[in-house]
Amino acid sequence: MNGLIIKYNELTAEQFILLWESVWGKGPSPEQTELAMKNTLFRLSVWDNDRIVGMARMIGDMGLCYYIKDVVVIPEYQHKDVGKMMINELLKFINDNGVSGTDIFVELCAMPDKIGFYEKFGFSSNEAQRLRIMYRVE
Numbered sequence: 001m002n003g004l005i006i007k008y009n010e011l012t013a014e015q016f017i018l019l020w021e022s023v024w025g026k027g028p029s030p031e032q033t034e035l036a037m038k039n040t041l042f043r044l045s046v047w048d049n050d051r052i053v054g055m056a057r058m059i060g061d062m063g064l065c066y067y068i069k070d071v072v073v074i075p076e077y078q079h080k081d082v083g084k085m086m087i088n089e090l091l092k093f094i095n096d097n098g099v100s101g102t103d104i105f106v107e108l109c110a111m112p113d114k115i116g117f118y119e120k121f122g123f124s125s126n127e128a129q130r131l132r133i134m135y136r137v138e
């Protein structure tokens with residue numbers, strides 16, 4: 001498996017922000033990210049020796065709904081199957097934890113140029129639109 005190591009539930013807020021900023025620009029605040037890491041169902045990080053090269057996480061209620069968030073591979077490790085490795089791990093987590101014999105919605109949000117990546121795992125889009133608001137916490 002390409003010499004890389006997967007770590008489970010060890011991803012820290014600092015590592016999350018580092019990877020976020022490798023692809024998306026300025027990351028979220030450490031305080032928000034620490035809370036998010038604490039309340040994430042399942043966190044993955046992928047390492048090449050002591051260098052973190054990928055992350056992904058799963059949120060949800062375990063019974064009816066799982067939501068894949070923040071799938072990131074740092075640019076120089078993209079197109080080397082790291083993303084595939086992480087999605088397969090996330091799907092295995094559902095298989096290990098969901099109610100046996102049931103069908104469960106697994107959702108995510110993808111930019112148009114990333115849809116082909118997720119289609120490889122069986123994801124497809126429907127006519128629903130993503131609605132969102134940047135809500136101010138007083």
Ligand SMILES: CC(C)(COP(=O)(O)OP(=O)(O)OC[C@H]1O[C@@H](n2cnc3c(N)ncnc32)[C@H](O)[C@@H]1OP(=O)(O)O)[C@@H](O)C(=O)NCCC(=O)NCCS
Pocket residue numbers: 023070071072073074077078079080081082083084085109110111113114115116117120
């Ligand atoms: C999208 C991303 C996670 C893919 O990870 P990756 O490690 O580069 O992808 P892999 O090498 O594991 O590719 C797995 C398969 O998907 C294909 N693939 C990868 N990126 C693709 C894309 N953007 N569109 C279509 N297919 C894609 C690969 O060709 C490969 O196909 P194969 O199995 O038939 O050979 C990575 O490019 C990334 O982190 N991008 C920046 C952050 C981002 O946008 N994340 C997604 C948030 S929705």
